[in-house]
Amino acid sequence: MFDTLTDRLSSVFRNLRGKTRLTDADIEATTREIRLALLEADVNLTVVKEFIQAVRERAKGAQIHAALNPAQQILQIVNEELIEILGGAARPLRYAKKPPTVILLAGLQGSGKTTLAGKLGTWLKAQGHSPLLVAADLQRPNAVTQLQVVGERAGVQVFAPEPGNGIGDPVAVAKAGVGFAETKLYDVVVVDTAGRLGIDDELMRQAADIRAAVNPDEVLFVVDAMIGQDAVNTAKAFAEGVGFDAVVLSKLDGDARGGAALSIAKVTGKPIMFASNGEGLDDFDAFYPDRMASRILDMGDLLTLIEQAQKTFDAEQSAKAAQKLLQGKGEFGLDDFLQQMQAVRKMGPLSKILGMMPGMGQVKDQIAGIDEREIDRIEAIIYSMTPAERANPKMLDGSRRARIAAGSGTKVSDVNSLVNRFFDARKMMQSMAGSIPGMARKQAPQAQKKRKSGNKVSGNPARRAGKAPTPVTAPASGSAFGQPAAISEAELTKQLGEFQLPPELQQLFNPKNTGPR
Amino acid sequence: MENYFWYVLAGVALVLVVAAVTIIVGNRRALPPGQSPAELPASGDEPTETEPAEPVVAAAEQAAVEPERPEAPESRLARLRRRLSASSNPFARGLLSILSAETLDEATWEDLEASLITADLGVGPTSELIDALRAELSIAGNADAARAKAVLRSELLRLVGPDDNRGLNLTGADGLPGVILVVGVNGTGKTTTIGKLARVLVAQDHSLVLAAADTFRAAAAEQLKTWGDRVGVEVVRGPEGGDPASVAFDAVAKGIADGVDVVVVDTAGRLHTKTGLMDELGKIKRVIERKVPVTEVLLVIDATTGQNGLAQARVFAEVVDVTGIVLTKLDGSAKGGIIVPVQRELGVPVKLVGLGEGADDLAPFEAEAFVDALLEES
Numbered sequence: 009m010f011d012t013l014t015d016r017l018s019s020v021f022r023n024l025r026g027k028t029r030l031t032d033a034d035i036e037a038t039t040r041e042i043r044l045a046l047l048e049a050d051v052n053l054t055v056v057k058e059f060i061q062a063v064r065e066r067a068k069g070a071q072i073h074a075a076l077n078p079a080q081q082i083l084q085i086v087n088e089e090l091i092e093i094l095g096g097a098a099r100p101l102r103y104a105k106k107p108p109t110v111i112l113l114a115g116l117q118g119s120g121k122t123t124l125a126g127k128l129g130t131w132l133k134a135q136g137h138s139p140l141l142v143a144a145d146l147q148r149p150n151a152v153t154q155l156q157v158v159g160e161r162a163g164v165q166v167f168a169p170e171p172g173n174g175i176g177d178p179v180a181v182a183k184a185g186v187g188f189a190e191t192k193l194y195d196v197v198v199v200d201t202a203g204r205l206g207i208d209d210e211l212m213r214q215a216a217d218i219r220a221a222v223n224p225d226e227v228l229f230v231v232d233a234m235i236g237q238d239a240v241n242t243a244k245a246f247a248e249g250v251g252f253d254a255v256v257l258s259k260l261d262g263d264a265r266g267g268a269a270l271s272i273a274k275v276t277g278k279p280i281m282f283a284s285n286g287e288g289l290d291d292f293d294a295f296y297p298d299r300m301a302s303r304i305l306d307m308g309d310l311l312t313l314i315e316q317a318q319k320t321f322d323a324e325q326s327a328k329a330a331q332k333l334l335q336g337k338g339e340f341g342l343d344d345f346l347q348q349m350q351a352v353r354k355m356g357p358l359s360k361i362l363g364m365m366p367g368m369g370q371v372k373d374q375i376a377g378i379d380e381r382e383i384d385r386i387e388a389i390i391y392s393m394t395p396a397e398r399a400n401p402k403m404l405d406g407s408r409r410a411r412i413a414a415g416s417g418t419k420v421s422d423v424n425s426l427v428n429r430f431f432d433a434r435k436m437m438q439s440m441a442g443s444i445p446g447m448a449r450k451q452a453p454q455a456q457k458k459r460k461s462g463n464k465v466s467g468n469p470a471r472r473a474g475k476a477p478t479p480v481t482a483p484a485s486g487s488a489f490g491q492p493a494a495i496s497e498a499e500l501t502k503q504l505g506e507f508q509l510p511p512e513l514q515q516l517f518n519p520k521n522t523g524p525r
Numbered sequence: 526m527e528n529y530f531w532y533v534l535a536g537v538a539l540v541l542v543v544a545a546v547t548i549i550v551g552n553r554r555a556l557p558p559g560q561s562p563a564e565l566p567a568s569g570d571e572p573t574e575t576e577p578a579e580p581v582v583a584a585a586e587q588a589a590v591e592p593e594r595p596e597a598p599e600s601r602l603a604r605l606r607r608r609l610s611a612s613s614n615p616f617a618r619g620l621l622s623i624l625s626a627e628t629l630d631e632a633t634w635e636d637l638e639a640s641l642i643t644a645d646l647g648v649g650p651t652s653e654l655i656d657a658l659r660a661e662l663s664i665a666g667n668a669d670a671a672r673a674k675a676v677l678r679s680e681l682l683r684l685v686g687p688d689d690n691r692g693l694n695l696t697g698a699d700g701l702p703g704v705i706l707v708v709g710v711n712g713t714g715k716t717t718t719i720g721k722l723a724r725v726l727v728a729q730d731h732s733l734v735l736a737a738a739d740t741f742r743a744a745a746a747e748q749l750k751t752w753g754d755r756v757g758v759e760v761v762r763g764p765e766g767g768d769p770a771s772v773a774f775d776a777v778a779k780g781i782a783d784g785v786d787v788v789v790v791d792t793a794g795r796l797h798t799k800t801g802l803m804d805e806l807g808k809i810k811r812v813i814e815r816k817v818p819v820t821e822v823l824l825v826i827d828a829t830t831g832q833n834g835l836a837q838a839r840v841f842a843e844v845v846d847v848t849g850i851v852l853t854k855l856d857g858s859a860k861g862g863i864i865v866p867v868q869r870e871l872g873v874p875v876k877l878v879g880l881g882e883g884a885d886d887l888a889p890f891e892a893e894a895f896v897d898a899l900l901e902e903s
Contacts, residue, residue, distance in 0.1 A: 044648055047642055047648055048647075048648055048832055049832070050645075050831030050832055050833070052643075053639050053642055053643050116829065116854075116857070117712070117714070117854065118711070118712025118713060118714060118827060118854075119712060120711070120712060147882075148717075148748070149720075149747070149748045149751035149752060150744040150745075150747040150748040150750075150751055151744075151748075153743070153744035153747050153748075154742070154743040154744035154745075154747075154748075155743075156743075156744075157743030157744055157765075158743050161743070173751055205854075205856065205857040205858070206857065206858055207857060207858050232712065232827075232829070234710070234827075234830050234831060234833040234834070234837075235829045235830065235831055236645040236829060236830055236831025236832065236834075236859065236862075236863060237642065237643045237644065237645050237831065237859075238645070238828075238829050238857070238858055238859035238860070239829075239831075241858045241859075242829070242857075242858065242859075245858070259710070259711060259712075259796065261796060261798070261799075262710065262796040262797070262798050262833065263797075263798045263833065263836055264831070264832075264833035264836075265832075265833070267831070268831065287711075287741075353800075380800070
């Protein structure tokens with residue numbers, strides 16, 4: 009839909025090469041783009057204004073660094089500022105000197121408090137504490153039951169004296185819960201409360217009463233990462249009404265850019281302590297300001313991609329596959345390909361994964377056009393081969409191909425094209441791998457690439473004639489990818505931050521760009 | 526086929542390379558664990574759908590099988606108008622105080638743009654609105670507040686799209702029940718909306734069956750059952766963790782057998798980015814349609830949602846062909862402006878709005894009332 013901030017800034021700065029200092033005009037030109045990017049990420053307008061002001065101050069008179077173009081330089085400033093706000097007050101969870109430690113959860117309806125209670129329980133238990141969950145959400149139908157089920161799954165005790173559904177006094181329950189923990193020697197009490205609106209005075213007062221009754225060591229404000237401009241009003245209302253000590257961002261596993269995090273951190277000055285990013289009880293983690301900054305700026309979330317890869321990929325298996333591929337002796341077979349492809353698909357829709365790769369902005373449209381069903385067909389074809397055929401596709405003769413086509417419900421021409429593309433691609437990937445930093449292999453002959461493109465074009469003349477290929481931005485000009493500045497895994501960033509779509513791959517998208525069939 | 530193959534290959538290659546580099550680097554330096562999503566949930570609970578119910582529906586009423594007749598739609602709209610124009614709505618007041626300024630200078634325009642953006646209208650529709658307003662007012666020269674208001678109203682109305690058919694399609698073909706499928710991301714208030722909707726339908730003398738096809742979240746079926754019991758509506762449920770499509774199928778089969786008018790299917794909240802869960806949703810719809818066509822697919826969007834709402838709507842529309850939108854939690858301080866870009870892009874009308882925690886706080890959406898409410902001064 010929208011280009012990334014990087015792309016936008018690059019276009020602003022297209023004619024700026026050779027300057028040694030950012031002028032006011034340059035800065036003004038970028039300000040609007042940054043503003044739009046932040047607003048699209050749901051950062052609150054007031055916060056955006058202040059933020060832009062700060063960036064402007066810093067950008068003025070900044071020397072243009074030899075190694076960075078102006079766009080990258082401004083981005084770096086923006087990124088640093090973002091991280092500063094997001095991570096300014098980070099701190100670990102405070103435990104009471106005299107147990108039990110009381111943690112109170114508060115937030116809007118549907119922000120994920122009950123789920124978070126379960127996650128906190130699991131996490132605390134793993135840290136060697138013995139947590140108790142207190143069901144003080146007596147309002148939503150069966151919230152108490154939900155907490156009980158969650159507690160059971162987490163293996164954590166739940167204190168639920170009242171059935172809920174509008175019956176019972178949450179203040180009394182919360183107080184009794186803490187008392188129960190004291191007698192039974194639970195050392196952390198997590199109090200789940202009902203969702204409430206910031207403008208609902210009565211319920212806010214009730215929340216304040218609960219707070220007064222249990223005297224919590226931490227009040228956590230749970231907020232949905234998808235929240236929009238209203239985040240600030242809500243956060244302020246809760247800060248005034250109940251008062252909170254830290255923020256938990258939930259539903260970060262979606263694709264919301266999460267600008268609310270910035271708004272809340274800036275307006276309330278409270279740290280964001282945890283990020284909740286999935287439906288499993290252990291999908292719960294500390295908050296990383298640097299990644300959030302990249303996310304808000306939509307800078308290609310490489311670290312998240314890597315992590316997903318780590319989580320889903322069998323490291324040994326991929327290492328082996330990569331090894332095979334790099335050795336280039338034709339050992340990388342369709343079985344390895346299938347394995348890797350499935351691992352990739354486990355991480356999410358392919359278009360999403362590719363979108364996360366930096367430098368892929370140029371081929372965004374094609375990526376968006378990927379139809380997962382076509383990938384299913386590729387899988388079907390490979391599944392219709394014998395293991396021996398998968399390992400060594402060279403042995404596929406005409407009769408084998410006919411059998412495979414029949415077995416997978418495709419045409420022989422489909423099988424042919426898959427096998428041929430696979431061979432081409434294998435060669436190409438081998439040469440490509442050489443160009444990636446950190447991989448020791450040197451570039452393979454470029455001739456292959458040339459020949460391959462030729463093949464592809466002639467391979468399907470009829471279809472190609474029908475639709476004129478829309479040329480993608482030329483590789484050299486389009487891939488200005490500003491690396492995120494202060495990413496903690498500096499080493500990794502250094503290697504990957506400069507990663508651009510390799511020319512071979514960009515090439516790949518060019519002649520093939522005939523759109524989805 | 527071969528096009529896709531290249532994309533797939535590119536993806537595999539890139540990720541493979543990333544994985545390889547990671548392994549190389551990872552040997553030297555272990556990455557800290559972080560916010561990594563993507564895995565389909567293996568087990569566990571789902572983010573809470575903490576839409577509260579009516580605080581205390583008196584015990585007597587809970588026992589009653591027939592609910593009292595819900596408020597007439599007109600009075601609900603009046604309430605919507607009241608709430609939207611309450612003092613907590615800086616949007617409405619802001620717009621008018623801005624527009625009643627003597628002259629419209631750059632700063633004023635900027636303020637105007639700001640207030641629209643603050644309502645989550647999105648940058649695109651906002652610029653569109655501002656441009657149209659500017660063009661309109663520049664023709665007339667110096668504009669007074671009344672005129673500005675009229676122009677703004679018509680522009681907003683155009684963006685919200687007043688002409689769409691906003692009725693719920695409840696009638697199935699050939700005497701078969703109509704099927705309403707309710708979908709959305711986690712915690713937007715699907716179950717609560719269904720509870721309120723069930724009350725409305727019962728009060729309109731429809732017979733109905735509810736399907737608790739949210740077999741994933743802890744106690745979701747119980748939550749729906751509580752709602753169903755309040756109005757004496759049967760809830761078809763399956764085992765927790767069971768196949769939601771089969772629950773939906775059973776409910777529809779039961780609906781046909783009992784000859785009810787409407788079957789309302791509750792689904793588990795799912796983030797639109799989770800392919801597996803979206804596939805599951807597609808399956809639920811396909812399976813239902815083996816019995817009867819789904820007459821209405823309602824996407825529930827939370828008014829607090831920001832620009833991500835557009836992405837949600839887009840994906841859900843693609844998977845289950847959304848026919849209407851329910852905007853919930855409009856009683857808060859959020860303005861729900863996100864429906865403007867959603868309607869603009871998908872052309873799917875908002876059909877219902879959720880206005881609060883009471884069991885009757887569900888109203889039909891009316892564009893004119895909505896826009897008027899936005900513009901009215903308190």
